[in-house]
Every structure is written in structure tokens, then in C-alpha cells.
Amino acid sequence: MAGRLVKSIGALIGLGVIGAGVFLVVTRPQPLPDEYWATAGTPDVKNGELVFSMGGCVSCHKKPGAEGADALVLAGGVTIDSPYGKFHVPNISPDEKAGIGNWTLAQFGNAVTRGVGPDGSHLYPSLPYGSYSRMTPKDVGDLFAYIKTLPKSDNVAPPHELGFPYNMRLALGGWKWLYFSDAPRVELANADATVKRGQYIVEGPGHCGECHTPRDELGGFKAGQWLSGAPNPEGKGKIPDITPGGSVASWSEGDIANYLETGFTPEYDTAGGTMVEVQKNMAKLPKEDREAIAAYLKVIPKL
Structure with missing residues (x-):
């Protein structure tokens, strides 16, 4: 009986060591060469x-x-x-x-x-x-x-x-x-060059989803809720849903591009909170890039 117990404990320890080793290998830092x-x-x-x-x-x-x-x-x-x-x-x-x-x-x-x-x-x-x-x-x-x-x-x-x-x-x-993934956030079939450029900016360097996408308890994006709005990290209000079914649903591509350039909404309201800094940065981009962002936001899935 004692021998079996010792063997069982040894097996559990061995499995634990193997599991820890696998975890360390799978989760190790993986820089590019x-x-x-x-x-x-x-x-x-x-x-x-x-x-x-x-x-x-x-x-x-x-x-x-x-x-x-x-x-x-x-x-x-x-x-x-x-x-x-x-x-x-x-x-x-x-x-x-x-x-x-x-x-x-x-x-x-x-x-x-x-x-x-x-x-x-x-x-x-x-x-x-x-x-x-x-x-x-x-x-x-x-x-x-x-x-x-x-x-x-x-x-x-x-x-x-x-x-x-x-x-x-x-x-x-x-x-x-x-x-962590470098795969597209949204699969867009037959997207033209303008939409693809907008996708690159929004999903990549523009990192729009970091504020506009809700997160779970561990801080990861919630699946299937890309750009659907999230709690304001400053503590008040909510970062808006910017999918075609969200708060900018009635905005045209031109409205979105103009907002990114000037900070003015179609209702003549102005950007507020952390979006003020974002808008100032977006205003420095070429007109074509702001139009590409708008084109992408109009074709992503409606939530």
C-alpha cells in the first residue's frame, strides 16, 4: 500500500514537472530573428x-x-x-x-x-x-x-x-x-486597396481596438466584440461602439474622415477625453489614410 502511494506521488510530481516544462516552452518569449x-x-x-x-x-x-x-x-x-x-x-x-x-x-x-x-x-x-x-x-x-x-x-x-x-x-x-496574435481582427473578402489600408492602420499601428474593444477579466479582448465599445479607462462614461451598428452608424465615410481631421462631429460636437490626443495625431495623416480608416469602419461586421 505504502509503495503504491509513493509511486502515485512520484507520478504526480513527474507529471507536474513535465507540465511546468511544457508551459515554460509554450509561453517563452518568442522574438523574431x-x-x-x-x-x-x-x-x-x-x-x-x-x-x-x-x-x-x-x-x-x-x-x-x-x-x-x-x-x-x-x-x-x-x-x-x-x-x-x-x-x-x-x-x-x-x-x-x-x-x-x-x-x-x-x-x-x-x-x-x-x-x-x-x-x-x-x-x-x-x-x-x-x-x-x-x-x-x-x-x-x-x-x-x-x-x-x-x-x-x-x-x-x-x-x-x-x-x-x-x-x-x-x-x-x-x-x-x-x-496574442498577428492575424487580422476581421476577415474581409474582396476588400479593395483603400479598405486594406484602413484595416492595417486601425488594427495595427493605430491600435484603435485597445480602447474601443471590451476586455475580459484577464485583460484580453472579448471574442466577437471588435470595436463594439468599452468602459472608459479614465473612469467616466464609455468608449463608443464604432462598428456600423454603433454610435457612428449614421455617419458617412466623409463624416468619419472629417472628424479625424477636424475633431468635429456631424452634429458639430467636438472630440473629448483621450480622443482629443488621438484626433490630433490622425489630423497629421494624409487625407487618403483618414479616408481609408473610414472605409474600413464602414465594412466591418455590425454588432
């Missing part, structure tokens, strides 16, 4: 500036309260409150010590699109790499080149303030296993 990033080609800083606006990088990475030219000093320090604790946005200026001045393109690209830090650790999805994963190597390379032209800052943001178990980076591998 240097060869992948080499396909970015010769940097185009002008396009990098466009991608910078498209991604709204300045909104999070500028020093709190910075305006004008000062906003291009990507010193970090903004605090993002969440149900899991406080995330402090890092310095991504070209400073060699406090920022990303010593990073390679591969390190930058894997942080932005794979959620893997230069030291090989998982990064928290407060950096929306779940959306940025759809960015092309070219756009990532151009963005990196543009950031390197901006002023340096020696500011060091404080570490994140997260309680257990959210302070365990190892668990982020499990989160990625559940939610």
Missing part, C-alpha cells in the same frame, strides 16, 4: 514620422503636460491606471542610458511587435504590441529611425506598481498564449 528585421531596408525618416503620428507615440511617451516641441522629448513618466495596478510609461528617447539609444532595430522591433524586451523578458501589454504585431518591418524600421532624430532625455520612469500575481512577468507568457 535579426534576419527578419533586416528586411526593413533603408530607413525612410519621413515615413517614420507618419507612423509615429499614426501610432500616437507622443501621447503616452511625452513628459506629462508637455506641449509643442517639448512633446517630442519622449521622456516617459505618464502613469496609466488599470485594474491591475499602475503602469509607468518608459523613456523611449534616443538617450543611450535612460532611453533606447543603444537598442538595435531587432530589439526595438521585438519590443514593439512581440512584447519582448532587450533582455529577453516579456513586456506588459500596456505597450499595445498586440496591435503593433501587424506592423510591417518597413514601418517599424522607419519609426525607429525617426525616433532616433528626436531629442534625448535622461529621465528614468519609476517601475510599474503591480500587485501579485500581476507583478510576475513569467505569467505574461500565459497571457500571450491566450490572446
Whole structure:
């Protein structure tokens, strides 16, 4: 009897060890190789500036309260409150010590699109790499080149303030296993070039779903509810449903494009809350890109 018990316990321990090993393998950080990033080609800083606006990088990475030219000093320090604790946005200026001045393109690209830090650790999805994963190597390379032209800052943001178990980076591998994907959010048959461009911007660098899509208890997007609206992270009201069945259902493509350019709705209301910063960034895009966003929003599934 005792022998059987010992064997059973040993078997359970063995299974546990095997299970832990499988978990670690499946959820390990998975950066893309240097060869992948080499396909970015010769940097185009002008396009990098466009991608910078498209991604709204300045909104999070500028020093709190910075305006004008000062906003291009990507010193970090903004605090993002969440149900899991406080995330402090890092310095991504070209400073060699406090920022990303010593990073390679591969390190930058894997942080932005794979959620893997230069030291090989998982990064928290407060950096929306779940959306940025759809960015092309070219756009990532151009963005990196543009950031390197901006002023340096020696500011060091404080570490994140997260309680257990959210302070365990190892668990982020499990989160990625559940939610991380670079597949299209919406399958669109026979989409033309304009819609495809809009899909790329909205689902990728524009990361619109990060605010407009509801999340479950673990912070992943709820299946089948893409862009259907979500609680306002600022605590008041709701981020609107921007599918064809939502609050902008009566807006034409022209109305949407004009709103992104001017901040004015068809009812002559204005953008508010965090959308003010988003709209300012979208206003810097070419007219064709704003029209592409509008075209995409009009053909996604109605919820």
C-alpha cells in the first residue's frame, strides 16, 4: 500500500514537472530573428514620422503636460491606471542610458511587435504590441529611425506598481498564449486597396481596438466584440461602439474622415477625453489614410 502511494506521488510530481516544462516552452518569449528585421531596408525618416503620428507615440511617451516641441522629448513618466495596478510609461528617447539609444532595430522591433524586451523578458501589454504585431518591418524600421532624430532625455520612469500575481512577468507568457496574435481582427473578402489600408492602420499601428474593444477579466479582448465599445479607462462614461451598428452608424465615410481631421462631429460636437490626443495625431495623416480608416469602419461586421 505504502509503495503504491509513493509511486502515485512520484507520478504526480513527474507529471507536474513535465507540465511546468511544457508551459515554460509554450509561453517563452518568442522574438523574431535579426534576419527578419533586416528586411526593413533603408530607413525612410519621413515615413517614420507618419507612423509615429499614426501610432500616437507622443501621447503616452511625452513628459506629462508637455506641449509643442517639448512633446517630442519622449521622456516617459505618464502613469496609466488599470485594474491591475499602475503602469509607468518608459523613456523611449534616443538617450543611450535612460532611453533606447543603444537598442538595435531587432530589439526595438521585438519590443514593439512581440512584447519582448532587450533582455529577453516579456513586456506588459500596456505597450499595445498586440496591435503593433501587424506592423510591417518597413514601418517599424522607419519609426525607429525617426525616433532616433528626436531629442534625448535622461529621465528614468519609476517601475510599474503591480500587485501579485500581476507583478510576475513569467505569467505574461500565459497571457500571450491566450490572446496574442498577428492575424487580422476581421476577415474581409474582396476588400479593395483603400479598405486594406484602413484595416492595417486601425488594427495595427493605430491600435484603435485597445480602447474601443471590451476586455475580459484577464485583460484580453472579448471574442466577437471588435470595436463594439468599452468602459472608459479614465473612469467616466464609455468608449463608443464604432462598428456600423454603433454610435457612428449614421455617419458617412466623409463624416468619419472629417472628424479625424477636424475633431468635429456631424452634429458639430467636438472630440473629448483621450480622443482629443488621438484626433490630433490622425489630423497629421494624409487625407487618403483618414479616408481609408473610414472605409474600413464602414465594412466591418455590425454588432
